[in-house]
Amino acid sequence: MDLTRLSAREQLRALERGEVSSRELTTAHLERIARHPEHNAVVTVDGDRALAAADASDQRRASGQAGGALLGLPVTIKDSLETEGLRTTCGAQELAGHVPERDADAVARLRAAGAVVLGKTNTPPLCQDIQTSNPLFGGTPNPHDPQRTAGGSSGGPAVAVASRLSPLDIGSDLAGSLRLPAHYCGVHGLRPSYGIVPTRGHLPRPPGWLSTSDMLTIGPLARSAADLELALSVLAGPAPDDSPAWRLELPAPRHERLPEHRIGIWADDPYCAVDAETGAxxxxxxxxxLDAGTYTDDTTRPVSMADSDRLFQSLMFAGSSASATPEAFAAEVQLADTLAPEDRSARTLYPRARTMRHRDWLLANEERQRLRKRxxxxxxxxxxLITPAAPTAAVPDQTGVPVPERHITVDGERRPYWQQTTWLNLASLVHLPAATVPLGHTAEGLPLSVQLIGPHLADRTVLHMASLLTEGR
Known part of the structure; x- marks a missing residue:
């Protein structure tokens, strides 16, 4: 039996029954990584320490000692999350020699639960692209078509899971960085509710920073909704500094059976129209x-996509300025000062947002809170709410194309490159849990997913719906 074909839960059940050892599972995945360099997903392998951790897990089971929920399970980690004693580069040349002395908080939780870290997975430089390639490790192609992008910035994690190099990976999501690669590669990805998984130790904020973007989340990628639930049960909880007083108990799913749910469907929007196959x-x-007897509403919209996206971009650009060098930021301020006050065109959004006054940020944040109420x-x-994950399936890789010249094609129409994540940004702005769930394929065999968005802190409702939609497929 090829052990790498087992889901994370199946691997854990096999460990619990004594049908397989952690060393056998770890070895099987390390060997698969070595046999398939064409995926270029696991860019730093920690083989010796992984095998030592696997042996320690096996000894714990053999001696009857209590173990964590992931005891002996091999996992991989996106290279933007710091790992103690293991190179963490975030795909950036300036971090090529960065070896952290401490795990990111999310990584520490995985290890505390008994996970065996196989290595680190690829990401674009400083997580600042929606395809995955960098000067240190090269590109990570889509496993279904190497001419197409795996997405980004969690492209390495998505490919590792899709190609069975790992049963579970932990990535990050701000502007769809986790959900877009999951969609393009045909795996499940969860952006948890903002704030329920600690983010300290995530780059590209410089090593040693304690804060991250106010829209960034850390979440899992896996080959089933059940495995996402497993990972969330380990990752979710208050940050270590808050743990003496606070506890987190996510609500159970709102309903058990599919017909009991009330489902919103936002199938298309003129602001970011989808292609025919996605619409189908x-x-x-x-x-x-409808055939299952489920109530659906395909007309009510919670917000205007256009207004939501503009606000998202403003807050994202404002937050990204924190790690700019003083010299670079001074140049941006100088550029913004040259803009005519009446010029509010799309080209001025970036410089204005990057250099906005604190009062302007407070006003934008107030607008966000009002959207959250809506x-x-x-x-x-x-x-x-069910929406498209993106306008299309995986688009051609454009690594060699200058960013201003990149674009996507939607049913023959040339569209802006960054519209790949417009549907995903709906949830990011307002801190909602969202998952991308593979439910079909294009005529060319590329995966097609939908996005599930749930109420704040209703992560288990989102994951339960993902399970209901994928049962029997």
């Missing part, structure tokens, strides 16, 4: 839900 997937899913009111009547 949403149409088929809507029919399946989403909460929407979820008073709706349990889950």
């Amino acid at each position: 997937l949403l149409e088929r899913l809507a029919k399946e839900l 989403w909460a009111a929407y979820f008073d009547d709706i349990d889950i």
Whole structure:
């Protein structure tokens, strides 16, 4: 039996029953990584320490000692999360020799639960692209078509899971960085509710920083919704500094059976129209839900996509300025000062947002809080909102194309490159849990997913719906 074909839960069950050892599982995945260099997903392998950790896990089981929820399970970690004693580069040349002395908080939780870290997975430089290639390690192609992108910035994690190099990976998501690669590579990805998984130790904020973006989350990628739930049970909880007083108990799913749910469907929008195959997937899913007796609402919209996206971009660009060098930021301020006050075109959004005054940020944040209230009111009547994950399936890789010249094509129409994540940004702005779930394929065999968005802290409702939608597929 090829052990790498087992899901994370299946591997743990086999360990619990004594059918396989952690060393055997770890060896099987290390060997698969070595046999398939074409994936270029696991860019730093920690083989010796992984085998030592596996042996220690086996000894704990043999002696009957208590173990964590992931005891002996091999996992990989996105190279933007710091790992003690193991190179962490975030794909950047200036961090090529960075070997942290401490695990990121999320990584520490995995290790405390008994996970065996196989190595680190590829990411674009400083997580600042939505395809995965960097000068240190090269590109990570889509496993379904090497001419297409794996997405980014968690492209390495998605490919590692899709190619069975690892049953579980931990990535990060700000502007769809986890959910887009999951969609393009045909695996499951979860962006948890903001704040329930600690983010300290995540780059590209410089090593040693304690803060990260106010929209960044850390979440899992896996080959099933059940495995996402397993990972979330380990990752979720208050940050270490808050743990003496605070506890986190996520609510159970709102309902058990599919027909009990009230489902919103946002299948298309003129602001970011989807292609025919994506539209057909949403149409088929809507029919399946109706046939199952599930209430659906395909007309009510919680917010304006255009307004939401503009606010998202402003807050994202503002937050990204924190790690700019003083010289670079001074140049940006100088550029912004030359802009005519009446010029509010798209080209001025970036420089204005990067250099906005604190008062302007406070006003933008107030607008975000009002949007959060609108989403909460929407979820008073709706349990889950289903949207496209992206306008299309995986697009051609454009690593060699200058960023200003990059674009995507949607049913023959040339569209902006960054519209790949517009649908995903709906949830990022307002701190909601969201998952991308593979439910079909294009005529060319590329994976197609939908996005599930749930109420704040209803992560288990999102994951339960993902399970219901994928059962029997």
